[in-house]
Amino acid sequence: MTDRESFGPVAAHYDVLMSHVPYDMWVSYYQLLLAHVGSKPKRLLDVCCGTGVIAELLAEQGYEVVGFDISPEMISQAKKKALEKGLALSYHVADAAHFELGETFDGAFSFFDSLNYIIEPDDLASAIERVARHLTPGSTFVFDVNTAYAFEQQMFDQAETSRKAPIRYDWVGNYDPKSRIIRVSMSFERDGVEFHELHVQRAYTVDELLEYLDQAGFGEVTVFDSYTLQPPRKRSDRLHFVAVLD
Ligand SMILES: C[S@@+](CC[C@H](N)C(=O)[O-])C[C@H]1O[C@@H](n2cnc3c(N)ncnc32)[C@H](O)[C@@H]1O
Numbered sequence: 001m002t003d004r005e006s007f008g009p010v011a012a013h014y015d016v017l018m019s020h021v022p023y024d025m026w027v028s029y030y031q032l033l034l035a036h037v038g039s040k041p042k043r044l045l046d047v048c049c050g051t052g053v054i055a056e057l058l059a060e061q062g063y064e065v066v067g068f069d070i071s072p073e074m075i076s077q078a079k080k081k082a083l084e085k086g087l088a089l090s091y092h093v094a095d096a097a098h099f100e101l102g103e104t105f106d107g108a109f110s111f112f113d114s115l116n117y118i119i120e121p122d123d124l125a126s127a128i129e130r131v132a133r134h135l136t137p138g139s140t141f142v143f144d145v146n147t148a149y150a151f152e153q154q155m156f157d158q159a160e161t162s163r164k165a166p167i168r169y170d171w172v173g174n175y176d177p178k179s180r181i182i183r184v185s186m187s188f189e190r191d192g193v194e195f196h197e198l199h200v201q202r203a204y205t206v207d208e209l210l211e212y213l214d215q216a217g218f219g220e221v222t223v224f225d226s227y228t229l230q231p232p233r234k235r236s237d238r239l240h241f242v243a244v245l246d
Pocket of ligand 1: 052070112
Protein backbone atom coordinates (compact mmCIF):
# COMPACT_ATOMS: atom_id res chain seq x y z
CA MET A 1 0.00 0.00 0.00
CA THR A 2 1.15 3.50 -0.76
CA ASP A 3 1.30 5.77 2.24
CA ARG A 4 -1.51 8.28 1.80
CA GLU A 5 -0.16 10.52 4.49
CA SER A 6 1.81 11.90 1.53
CA PHE A 7 0.85 14.32 -1.27
CA GLY A 8 -2.21 15.66 0.55
CA PRO A 9 -1.69 19.14 2.04
CA VAL A 10 1.54 19.58 0.08
CA ALA A 11 -0.25 19.32 -3.29
CA ALA A 12 -1.24 23.00 -3.35
CA HIS A 13 2.41 23.98 -2.80
CA TYR A 14 4.09 21.25 -4.86
CA ASP A 15 5.00 23.31 -7.94
CA VAL A 16 6.47 26.11 -5.80
CA LEU A 17 8.47 23.57 -3.80
CA MET A 18 9.76 21.96 -7.00
CA SER A 19 10.50 25.20 -8.84
CA HIS A 20 14.24 24.36 -8.75
CA VAL A 21 13.72 20.94 -10.38
CA PRO A 22 15.11 20.85 -13.96
CA TYR A 23 11.96 19.39 -15.51
CA ASP A 24 12.93 20.73 -18.98
CA MET A 25 16.18 18.79 -18.86
CA TRP A 26 14.31 15.69 -17.65
CA VAL A 27 12.00 15.88 -20.65
CA SER A 28 14.98 16.28 -23.01
CA TYR A 29 16.65 13.29 -21.38
CA TYR A 30 13.44 11.26 -21.77
CA GLN A 31 13.44 12.10 -25.47
CA LEU A 32 17.12 11.16 -25.74
CA LEU A 33 16.33 7.78 -24.19
CA LEU A 34 13.43 7.26 -26.59
CA ALA A 35 15.70 8.09 -29.53
CA HIS A 36 18.30 5.68 -28.11
CA VAL A 37 15.87 2.78 -28.56
CA GLY A 38 14.32 4.17 -31.76
CA SER A 39 10.94 4.79 -30.12
CA LYS A 40 8.66 7.52 -31.53
CA PRO A 41 5.52 7.58 -29.39
CA LYS A 42 2.62 9.99 -29.85
CA ARG A 43 0.17 8.96 -27.10
CA LEU A 44 1.82 8.88 -23.69
CA LEU A 45 0.75 7.61 -20.30
CA ASP A 46 2.17 9.54 -17.32
CA VAL A 47 2.22 7.04 -14.44
CA CYS A 48 2.02 8.83 -11.04
CA CYS A 49 1.80 12.20 -12.80
CA GLY A 50 1.53 14.35 -9.67
CA THR A 51 0.55 17.92 -10.58
CA GLY A 52 1.28 17.17 -14.24
CA VAL A 53 4.38 19.32 -14.76
CA ILE A 54 5.97 16.81 -17.16
CA ALA A 55 2.67 16.04 -18.89
CA GLU A 56 2.26 19.77 -19.56
CA LEU A 57 5.76 20.10 -21.06
CA LEU A 58 5.15 17.13 -23.35
CA ALA A 59 1.66 18.33 -24.33
CA GLU A 60 3.17 21.70 -25.28
CA GLN A 61 5.44 19.76 -27.65
CA GLY A 62 2.49 18.12 -29.36
CA TYR A 63 2.26 14.76 -27.55
CA GLU A 64 -1.12 13.50 -26.43
CA VAL A 65 -0.76 12.76 -22.71
CA VAL A 66 -3.00 11.05 -20.17
CA GLY A 67 -1.88 11.06 -16.54
CA PHE A 68 -3.00 9.39 -13.37
CA ASP A 69 -2.04 9.58 -9.72
CA ILE A 70 -3.26 8.10 -6.46
CA SER A 71 -3.57 11.53 -4.82
CA PRO A 72 -6.85 13.36 -5.54
CA GLU A 73 -5.19 16.56 -4.30
CA MET A 74 -2.34 16.29 -6.84
CA ILE A 75 -4.79 15.47 -9.65
CA SER A 76 -6.97 18.41 -8.69
CA GLN A 77 -3.95 20.72 -9.09
CA ALA A 78 -3.05 19.08 -12.42
CA LYS A 79 -6.60 19.54 -13.79
CA LYS A 80 -6.77 23.16 -12.62
CA LYS A 81 -3.50 24.02 -14.40
CA ALA A 82 -4.46 22.22 -17.63
CA LEU A 83 -7.65 24.28 -17.73
CA GLU A 84 -5.82 27.55 -17.02
CA LYS A 85 -3.18 26.78 -19.67
CA GLY A 86 -5.71 25.53 -22.22
CA LEU A 87 -3.93 22.18 -22.55
CA ALA A 88 -5.91 19.14 -23.71
CA LEU A 89 -4.63 16.85 -20.96
CA SER A 90 -6.73 14.23 -19.27
CA TYR A 91 -6.12 13.11 -15.70
CA HIS A 92 -7.47 10.37 -13.46
CA VAL A 93 -7.19 9.40 -9.81
CA ALA A 94 -5.98 5.79 -9.67
CA ASP A 95 -3.60 3.48 -7.84
CA ALA A 96 -0.79 2.28 -10.11
CA ALA A 97 -1.06 -1.23 -8.69
CA HIS A 98 -4.63 -1.66 -9.94
CA PHE A 99 -5.39 0.94 -12.60
CA GLU A 100 -7.51 0.23 -15.67
CA LEU A 101 -8.07 3.16 -17.99
CA GLY A 102 -9.73 1.27 -20.86
CA GLU A 103 -7.37 2.72 -23.49
CA THR A 104 -3.90 2.00 -24.84
CA PHE A 105 -0.80 4.11 -25.40
CA ASP A 106 2.38 3.83 -27.47
CA GLY A 107 4.59 5.05 -24.62
CA ALA A 108 4.58 5.39 -20.83
CA PHE A 109 6.81 7.09 -18.30
CA SER A 110 7.05 7.60 -14.55
CA PHE A 111 9.48 10.15 -13.18
CA PHE A 112 10.73 11.65 -9.94
CA ASP A 113 11.01 8.43 -7.94
CA SER A 114 7.27 7.90 -8.01
CA LEU A 115 7.62 4.11 -8.20
CA ASN A 116 9.70 4.10 -4.98
CA TYR A 117 6.49 5.17 -3.23
CA ILE A 118 5.01 1.75 -4.00
CA ILE A 119 6.54 0.01 -1.02
CA GLU A 120 5.01 -3.47 -1.41
CA PRO A 121 6.99 -5.49 -3.99
CA ASP A 122 3.84 -7.28 -5.18
CA ASP A 123 2.16 -3.93 -5.78
CA LEU A 124 5.12 -2.66 -7.77
CA ALA A 125 5.20 -5.85 -9.86
CA SER A 126 1.46 -5.40 -10.41
CA ALA A 127 1.91 -1.70 -11.36
CA ILE A 128 4.49 -2.63 -14.01
CA GLU A 129 2.17 -5.34 -15.30
CA ARG A 130 -0.71 -2.82 -15.45
CA VAL A 131 1.49 -0.42 -17.45
CA ALA A 132 2.32 -3.22 -19.90
CA ARG A 133 -1.39 -3.96 -20.35
CA HIS A 134 -1.97 -0.33 -21.35
CA LEU A 135 0.76 -0.34 -24.01
CA THR A 136 0.75 -1.54 -27.59
CA PRO A 137 3.49 -4.07 -28.51
CA GLY A 138 6.87 -2.41 -29.15
CA SER A 139 6.06 0.56 -26.85
CA THR A 140 8.60 1.88 -24.38
CA PHE A 141 8.18 2.43 -20.64
CA VAL A 142 10.78 4.80 -19.17
CA PHE A 143 10.99 5.37 -15.42
CA ASP A 144 13.42 6.50 -12.77
CA VAL A 145 14.04 5.22 -9.26
CA ASN A 146 16.03 6.31 -6.24
CA THR A 147 18.64 3.75 -5.24
CA ALA A 148 19.46 2.35 -1.80
CA TYR A 149 22.70 4.35 -2.07
CA ALA A 150 20.66 7.59 -2.23
CA PHE A 151 18.81 6.62 0.94
CA GLU A 152 22.06 5.65 2.69
CA GLN A 153 23.37 9.12 1.83
CA GLN A 154 20.33 10.65 3.60
CA MET A 155 19.28 12.47 0.45
CA PHE A 156 15.98 13.45 2.05
CA ASP A 157 17.54 15.31 4.98
CA GLN A 158 16.87 18.80 3.67
CA ALA A 159 15.75 22.12 5.09
CA GLU A 160 14.81 25.54 3.78
CA THR A 161 14.74 28.02 6.62
CA SER A 162 15.20 31.35 4.82
CA ARG A 163 12.50 33.85 5.72
CA LYS A 164 12.59 34.96 2.07
CA ALA A 165 11.69 31.49 0.78
CA PRO A 166 8.04 31.19 -0.37
CA ILE A 167 7.71 28.02 1.70
CA ARG A 168 9.92 26.78 4.53
CA TYR A 169 10.45 23.10 5.29
CA ASP A 170 12.40 20.63 7.36
CA TRP A 171 12.65 17.00 6.27
CA VAL A 172 14.22 14.17 8.27
CA GLY A 173 14.63 10.65 6.85
CA ASN A 174 14.89 7.44 8.82
CA TYR A 175 16.32 4.62 6.68
CA ASP A 176 16.16 0.92 7.50
CA PRO A 177 18.80 -0.84 5.34
CA LYS A 178 17.25 -4.24 6.06
CA SER A 179 13.86 -3.47 4.50
CA ARG A 180 15.36 -0.73 2.28
CA ILE A 181 12.48 1.47 3.42
CA ILE A 182 12.92 5.13 4.25
CA ARG A 183 10.37 7.12 6.26
CA VAL A 184 10.70 10.83 5.79
CA SER A 185 9.00 13.13 8.23
CA MET A 186 8.27 16.40 6.44
CA SER A 187 7.29 19.65 8.14
CA PHE A 188 6.24 22.69 6.12
CA GLU A 189 5.33 26.27 6.92
CA ARG A 190 3.84 28.81 4.53
CA ASP A 191 2.37 32.19 5.50
CA GLY A 192 2.28 31.11 9.15
CA VAL A 193 0.39 27.87 8.42
CA GLU A 194 2.19 24.65 9.37
CA PHE A 195 1.49 21.17 8.04
CA HIS A 196 3.18 17.77 8.09
CA GLU A 197 3.41 14.73 5.85
CA LEU A 198 5.07 11.33 6.15
CA HIS A 199 6.66 10.06 2.92
CA VAL A 200 7.62 6.40 2.69
CA GLN A 201 9.76 4.97 -0.11
CA ARG A 202 11.41 1.64 -0.79
CA ALA A 203 14.64 1.11 -2.72
CA TYR A 204 14.46 -1.75 -5.22
CA THR A 205 17.50 -3.52 -6.62
CA VAL A 206 18.14 -3.56 -10.36
CA ASP A 207 17.57 -7.32 -10.33
CA GLU A 208 14.18 -6.97 -8.64
CA LEU A 209 13.06 -4.38 -11.18
CA LEU A 210 14.37 -6.45 -14.10
CA GLU A 211 12.38 -9.41 -12.80
CA TYR A 212 9.13 -7.41 -12.57
CA LEU A 213 9.71 -6.00 -16.08
CA ASP A 214 10.42 -9.46 -17.48
CA GLN A 215 7.26 -10.90 -15.87
CA ALA A 216 5.24 -8.07 -17.44
CA GLY A 217 6.61 -8.80 -20.94
CA PHE A 218 9.26 -6.12 -21.33
CA GLY A 219 11.91 -8.13 -23.20
CA GLU A 220 14.50 -5.45 -23.92
CA VAL A 221 15.56 -3.39 -20.90
CA THR A 222 18.47 -0.96 -20.53
CA VAL A 223 19.43 0.68 -17.25
CA PHE A 224 21.28 3.99 -17.06
CA ASP A 225 22.97 6.10 -14.44
CA SER A 226 20.44 8.93 -14.53
CA TYR A 227 20.90 11.78 -17.00
CA THR A 228 23.71 9.92 -18.77
CA LEU A 229 23.96 7.07 -21.26
CA GLN A 230 26.30 5.23 -18.92
CA PRO A 231 25.50 2.04 -17.00
CA PRO A 232 24.71 2.25 -13.27
CA ARG A 233 27.63 2.98 -10.96
CA LYS A 234 28.11 1.81 -7.38
CA ARG A 235 27.31 5.35 -6.31
CA SER A 236 24.38 6.06 -8.64
CA ASP A 237 21.71 7.78 -6.57
CA ARG A 238 19.11 7.55 -9.33
CA LEU A 239 18.64 5.13 -12.23
CA HIS A 240 16.58 5.33 -15.40
CA PHE A 241 15.08 2.16 -16.86
CA VAL A 242 14.15 2.00 -20.55
CA ALA A 243 11.95 -1.02 -21.15
CA VAL A 244 10.54 -2.06 -24.54
CA LEU A 245 7.41 -4.24 -24.55
CA ASP A 246 7.64 -7.44 -26.63
C1 LIG B 1 7.53 12.78 -6.14
S1 LIG B 1 5.92 12.82 -6.82
C2 LIG B 1 6.28 12.93 -8.54
C3 LIG B 1 5.13 13.46 -9.34
C4 LIG B 1 5.44 13.69 -10.82
N1 LIG B 1 5.77 12.45 -11.49
C5 LIG B 1 6.53 14.71 -11.01
O1 LIG B 1 7.53 14.39 -11.68
O2 LIG B 1 6.41 15.84 -10.52
C6 LIG B 1 5.36 11.14 -6.64
C7 LIG B 1 3.92 10.94 -7.05
O3 LIG B 1 3.61 9.55 -7.01
C8 LIG B 1 2.25 9.41 -6.62
N2 LIG B 1 2.02 8.02 -6.18
C9 LIG B 1 2.59 7.40 -5.14
N3 LIG B 1 2.11 6.13 -5.06
C10 LIG B 1 1.24 5.96 -6.08
C11 LIG B 1 0.44 4.88 -6.53
N4 LIG B 1 0.42 3.70 -5.90
N5 LIG B 1 -0.33 5.06 -7.63
C12 LIG B 1 -0.34 6.25 -8.28
N6 LIG B 1 0.39 7.32 -7.89
C13 LIG B 1 1.18 7.17 -6.81
C14 LIG B 1 2.11 10.44 -5.52
O4 LIG B 1 0.77 10.75 -5.20
C15 LIG B 1 2.90 11.62 -6.12
O5 LIG B 1 2.08 12.48 -6.85
